[in-house]
Amino acid sequence: xxxxxxxxxxxxxxxxxxxxxxxxxxxxxxxxxxxxxxxxxxxxxxxxxxxxxxxxxxxxxxxxxxxxxxxxxxxxxxxxxxxxxxxxxxxxxxxxxxxxxxxxxxxxxxxxxxxxxxxxxxxxxxxxxxxxxxxxxxxxxxxxxxxxxxxxxxxxxxxxxxxxxxxxxxxxxxxxxxxxxxxxxxxxxxxxxxxxxxxxxxxxxxxxxxxxxxxxxxxxxxxxxxxxxxxxxxxxxxxxxxxxxxxxxxxxxxxxxxxxxxxxxxxxxxxxxxxxxxxxxxxxxxxxxxxxxxxxxxxxxxxxxxxxxxxxxxxxxxxxxxxxxxxxxxxxxxxxxxxxxxxxxxxxxxxxxxxxxxxxxxxxxxxxxxxxxxxxxxxxxxxxxxxxxxxxxxxxxxxxxxxxxxxxxxxxxxxxxxxxxxxxxxxxxxxxxxxxxxxxxxxxxxxxxxxxxxxxxxxxxxxxxxxxxxxxxxxxxxxxxxxxxxxxxxxxxxxxxxxxxxxxxxxxxxxxxxxxxxxxxxxxxxxxxxxxxxxxxxxxxxxxxxxxxxxxxxxxxxxxxxxxxxxxxxxxxxxxxxxxxxxxxxxxxxxxxxxxxxxxxxxxxxxxxxxxxxxxxxxxxxxxxxxxxxxxxxxxxxxxxxxxxxxxxxxxxx
Numbered sequence: 306x307x308x309x310x311x312x313x314x315x316x317x318x319x320x321x322x323x324x325x326x327x328x329x330x331x332x333x334x335x336x337x338x339x340x341x342x343x344x345x346x347x348x349x350x351x352x353x354x355x356x357x358x359x360x361x362x363x364x365x366x367x368x369x370x371x372x373x374x375x376x377x378x379x380x381x382x383x384x385x386x387x388x389x390x391x392x393x394x395x396x397x398x399x400x401x402x403x404x405x406x407x408x409x410x411x412x413x414x415x416x417x418x419x420x421x422x423x424x425x426x427x428x429x430x431x432x433x434x435x436x437x438x439x440x441x442x443x444x445x446x447x448x449x450x451x452x453x454x455x456x457x458x459x460x461x462x463x464x465x466x467x468x469x470x471x472x473x474x475x476x477x478x479x480x481x482x483x484x485x486x487x488x489x490x491x492x493x494x495x496x497x498x499x500x501x502x503x504x505x506x507x508x509x510x511x512x513x514x515x516x517x518x519x520x521x522x523x524x525x526x527x528x529x530x531x532x533x534x535x536x537x538x539x540x541x542x543x544x545x546x547x548x549x550x551x552x553x554x555x556x557x558x559x560x561x562x563x564x565x566x567x568x569x570x571x572x573x574x575x576x577x578x579x580x581x582x583x584x585x586x587x588x589x590x591x592x593x594x595x596x597x598x599x600x601x602x603x604x605x606x607x608x609x610x611x612x613x614x615x616x617x618x619x620x621x622x623x624x625x626x627x628x629x630x631x632x633x634x635x636x637x638x639x640x641x642x643x644x645x646x647x648x649x650x651x652x653x654x655x656x657x658x659x660x661x662x663x664x665x666x667x668x669x670x671x672x673x674x675x676x677x678x679x680x681x682x683x684x685x686x687x688x689x690x691x692x693x694x695x696x697x698x699x700x701x702x703x704x705x706x707x708x709x710x711x712x713x714x715x716x717x718x719x720x721x722x723x724x725x726x727x728x729x730x731x732x733x734x735x736x737x738x739x740x741x742x743x744x745x746x747x748x749x750x751x752x753x754x755x756x757x758x759x760x761x762x763x764x765x766x767x768x769x770x771x772x773x774x775x776x777x778x779x780x781x782x783x784x785x786x787x788x789x790x791x792x793x794x795x796x797x798x799x800x801x802x803x804x805x806x807x808x809x810x811x812x813x814x815x816x817x818x819x820x821x822x823x824x825x826x827x828x829x830x831x832x833x834x835x836x837x838x839x840x841x842x843x844x845x846x847x848x849x850x851x852x853x854x855x856x857x858x859x860x861x862x863x864x865x866x867x868x869x870x871x872x873x874x875x876x877x878x879x880x881x882x883x884x885x886x887x888x889x890x891x892x893x894x895x896x897x898x899x900x901x902x903x904x905x906x907x908x909x910x911x912x913x914x915x916x917x918x919x920x921x922x923x924x925x926x927x928x929x930x931x932x933x934x935x936x937x938x939x940x941x942x943x944x945x946x947x948x949x950x951x952x953x954x955x956x957x958x959x
Contacts, residue, residue: 320368322361322475323392325420326404327412328375329691331432333357334462334815335404336372337822339472355732356388363476368399377412379419379511380518380555383736387522393423394526397506400478401427402471407437407444407459410574414483414566417453421481422514423507427455428478430471434459436809441577449573454482463812485565487558491517494546501535517543518555588808592695602696609683617679625671638662650847659846665839668919669832674824681820689811707784708791709734713743720751724920727751728927742790744928748916749940750783760887760908766894767904774905774951779912782947837922851877861945866906867952869898879911887911902955910948915940 326332340359357372373392374385381387393401401420405413413429420427431437431444446457456474460467487495491514498513505512515523516539527536547554592601639656646652656663687696704713713734720727727747731740752760764772845851855873862873875890890907893899899907915937916924925933 320366320399321396322368322370322400322402323396323398324370324372324402324404325389325393325416326375326430327377327406327409327416329694330375330404330406330413331460331462332375332404333372333819335402335430335432335460335468335471336370337818338462338465338468340370356392361472361475363472368475371396371398376416378559379416379423380515380520381522390522393425393507394505398425400475401425402430402475403427404430404432407431407434408440408442410444411563411566411570414453414569415562417455417481418483418485418562418565419511421483422511424480424511425507426478426480428471428474429453429455429457430460430467431457432460432462434467435461435464443575443577445573445575449569452482452569452572455479463815483565483569485558485561487514487561490546490549491554491557494542497542498539501531501539503530505530514558517546518558519553592692592808593698595699598695598699601692602699605687605692605696609687612683613676613679617676621675621679622672625675626667630667630671635663635667653847654843657843659839659843661836661839664842665836666832668839669836674828678820678824681823682816685816685819686811689809689816691808707746707787708742708794709739709787713739716743716747717751720747720753724748724751724753724916725923728920728923731927738794741794741928741932742787744924745790745936745940746783746787748920748924748936749786749913749943750779752779752912753917753920760912764904764908767901771901771904774955775908775912778905778909778947778951782913782943786943865945865949865952866910867956868903868907869893871898872907875907876911876914879914879917902952905955906948906952909951910944913940913944913947915944 324332324336336357336359340361356374359370359372361368361370371392373389376386376389378386379390379393381390392398403413403417403420410431413431417427417429429449431446434444437444444459446459450457456477456479458467458471458474460471462468486492495510495513495517498516499509502509502512512523512526516527527539531539543554550557592598635656642652642656642662646655653660655661658664700713716727716730716734724747728744731743731747734740734743760775764775842851845854855877858876859870859873862868862876863870866872871893872890875887875893879887887908890899890904890911893907894904915921921933921937924936928936
């Protein structure tokens with residue numbers, strides 16, 4: 306309620322400037338340079354899509370700048386695109402800043418045509434103009450301004466080139482002059498539908514074209530603003546137009562915009578032989594090769610894992626946890642708490658086994674923050690280099706077998722670093738069905754780096770067959786669960802459409818700026834989850850419920866899984882932190898309490914067991930409580946069944 310009130314106050318207090326554009330055009334960098342450090346990130350109402358907002362003052366007047374998600378069209382094909390369209394539809398903007406990649410002007414012009422149809426004022430920013438010149442592309446800015454009717458600003462955002470001129474031009478926006486010819490039938494129908502529509506922040510003609518193009522997301526707006534009789538009339542008009550044309554209306558509308566954009570490109574763009582960038586183009590070419598590209602993927606993922614999984618989850622976590630917290634902070638805090646607070650119950654709340662400082666903040670800051678920070682740095686490097694889309698393309702075929710597409714490789718790989726972050730990055734997938742499948746598979750079969758490190762250490766003393774059994778079983782479960790889930794869940798796999806940017810050298814300043822912004826998000830969003838989870842464990846411990854759970858689960862662990870009774874505690878701790886569960890099993894193995902078969906069963910079961918507490922709360926945040934609890938139940942049952950089945954098979958063949 307408070308959040309909705311705050312959003313409403315912002316609408317009345319500020320004029321809005323909306324940054325829009327295609328994905329991977331440097332829009333967020335420009336947003337950061339224009340707004341400075343006064344930036345907030347929040348989910349757009351009713352969605353899980355994050356939208357950044359920041360303040361900017363122009364000529365003494367305060368504006369709220371909105372960094373909308375990247376789009377390929379304002380007729381939505383994904384949740385990100387729907388959010389951007391809704392920002393324009395529902396929130397009146399003083400200016401639209403359309404950010405374009407100078408190397409691919411046509412894509413931006415297609416958006417500019419749609420903004421012209423919406424009757425919105427805007428300016429056009431041609432970013433990455435240095436890369437365009439490197440690739441032999443020269444754009445006549447003056448002629449482009451004459452044809453488009455809007456101001457055209459050239460920028461190189463990482464170098465801050467053109468940002469000052471852009472800031473000075475923000476209040477000089479105009480309505481674009483571009484248009485597309487859709488033919489008499491569509492134009493006539495659009496006019497008739499427009500006459501039936503109410504006034505909105507965008508033109509009625511643009512809404513009519515969205516309806517004709519088959520924009521399913523407009524149904525909610527139509528139902529809220531039109532009576533049933535009018536809705537039926539619009540459907541009839543659309544059906545009559547479609548009956549008179551051989552091709553789908555959406556195809557005709559899209560082609561008309563492409564043709565209009567190409568005419569402008571031909572008039573303002575000249576190409577010549579590129580003078581530089583040969584190495585980058587060579588790397589870009591071979592990273593897309595069906596065979597050799599796989600070696601680039603393996604090398605990149607290896608470097609990513611070494612930096613995040615080994616350096617972040619190993620070296621940095623050891624330093625923060627063992628040195629900073631255990632040697633200095635924890636003893637000092639414990640001494641202060643025991644001195645100032647005479648009540649043992651309150652002391653335990655802060656510095657006990659499940660204390661808010663000794664557990665919640667230690668885990669959040671000493672364990673997860675180093676992993677998160679290195680993850681953000683590595684992800685920013687892959688992001689700014691232009692390599693992430695290439696990994697997605699190369700893995701698209703494999704992921705299509707489990708109802709996903711190539712984009713799913715990103716959260717899957719990131720799950721090997723931290724399941725909490727991986728769950729968050731499922732937002733890049735287009736449909737709710739794909740996000741649900743990916744979240745389920747990450748929670749079920751992807752071990753985080755901390756857990757994986759303990760598991761690999763545990764496998765060391767045992768023969769190779771133990772590792773082979775573990776890896777083979779987990780991969781088989783991943784494929785089986787993905788296949789079943791993709792067939793059970795309604796809906797179809799989305800089309801795989803991804804813009805491939807050129808390979809470029811990332812700028813550390815840009816990466817660090819985005820990393821600091823994302824760490825700030827982590828501290829605000831994730832730390833409260835650790836505090837809440839620790840409070841729950843504290844209550845369970847004080848009410849002796851934890852011991853009751855351990856006693857109740859022991860028969861299942863001993864009889865069905867064939868493990869010693871002490872392994873029950875490892876599974877309980879595995880929910881709190883997966884690597885703690887693995888560490889418990891490691892200790893049992895070191896004491897000689899587990900044979901080869903029991904090691905295999907215990908590792909398979911723990912790997913497939915429920916995600917850690919932080920990941921669970923992130924799943925709740927992303928997918929909702931009802932879905933998360935159902936997923937929790939399915940994963941628990943599935944892990945125990947697979948573990949019990951593995952125990953039975955091993956006992957038969959041993």
